[in-house]
Amino acid sequence: MINVSEQHAPRSLIVTFYGAYGRSVPGPVPVSELIRLLAAVGVDAPSVRSSVSRLKRRGLLLSARTAAGAAGYALSQDARQLLDDGDRRIYATAPEQDEGWVLAVFSVPESERQKRHVLRSRLAGLGFGTAAPGVWIAPARLYEETRHTLVRLRLGPYVDLFRGEHLGFAATAEAVARWWDLAGIAKQHEAFLDRHAPVLHGWERREETPTEEAYRDYLLALDSWRHLPYADPGLPAALLPADWPGVRSAAVFRALHARLREAGARFAGTGS
Template sequence: MIDVSDQHAPRSLIVTFYGAYGRFAPGPVPVAELIRLLAAVGVDAPSVRSSVSRLKRRGLLLPARTAAGAAGYALSPDARQLLDDGDRRVYATAPPKDEGWVLAVFSVPESERQKRHLLRSRLGGLGFGTAAPGVWIAPARLYEETRHTLERLGLDPYVDFFRGEHLGFVPTARAVARWWDLEAIAVQHEEFLGRHAGVLHAWQSREDTPPQEAYRDYLLALDSWRHLPYADPGLPSELLPEDWPGARSAAVFQALHERLRDAGAVFAGV
């Protein structure tokens, strides 16, 4: 059994819940219901309340009343955009194609160097690699999500985007190994497999799919997985080392998604 406390932060699990189920609810999710659903993955009520408060301060959750008048929380428009953008990565089923590159070139005045740090952090968090100081690179398909993110954070005035192809003096596969820490990304894929491949194997040996168990295992798998497509930008296979674990971890997540997501929705009430 996975130790939730060691690997899954309450705030992350709440975001994962809204991404998987909460945004499809007919109205705001009541606080009492949120506490029940997070308890199913090992989060106590005080942790839910404190995490919700932080998400509210960040503008991701908005307090709202249900049709019956109960206190609850709904996603903000920014949070919905964030989740919609993330769907294209998190639930991707086809191997990525080589569609060229997007370059992000930024310049931030020294008087606003805090924004320079934030820009680097956000670009790195979106899967960009560093081609040169102030020049970040990613597969071209990440452009729209990156634009939305930087606009939401008010960082767009500092950045110019360009599309292009690599015409350097070394093979692109060698350049990619400079732009990203592929070894560290591979370790994250192996960690996901270590946590969840056995869970999938256990489900494959069963014929029943009890909703509460399905909900628990799916939410934990999704919470582990949804960060990986951001650490790993989804490079074409010909640019990656042999026996790259990304395809295996994606297959495990996809199989868990297909087996457990809908049964979990019964427990979540959506």
């Protein structure tokens, strides 16, 4: 059995599986099937069970029975909303021009400072940059997902959201370099390329597409990729350094998706 690296934690792979294939299953995914499908990417049965328990405690998975009476797990409504929001990130293409910005301005009483920490971590996790203390900024297209997240976490009363444009005084590209750690984001793209570009090149040399191999390589690539659009807010090329590695990493992911997803679906039992 292949080893699952720290990057591919069992709990993350389960979420990735449901996002790629599991949510199209009519009804819950049987436990036995979940164990089979996670074994294909190197996760043993005890790790599946313990990870599912954590996802249940977080309210993302629900215990349910299949039509045949087998034990299984279904996505909660919150989980489906998270996956739907994630789709808009994972499969998006970078905008050609600046579409404006959404600003999140928050104020949390000292007596509730734990919520301040949660707010900061969630905004960072959504891809916001820091424009000033208590003022966070992201491309305007992230407004709906931001709103969903703040409502779900009951943080809306502490935040005001605004839409607008950057008028200066610094050039927007210069300001963007202050708002985000572009060097750190670039390293994440380069790590994705180091891991998955050779996988793509291997598939490009092959004519056949064995379903289990396709499933394994696609799920691992998606598990790596799906975190990147949250670190990288998807800025227009004009605001990014020359030869931005995100362009190449997105191309590699799209090529793997096109080559492997449907074959992987047949292994997962969700394809035609």
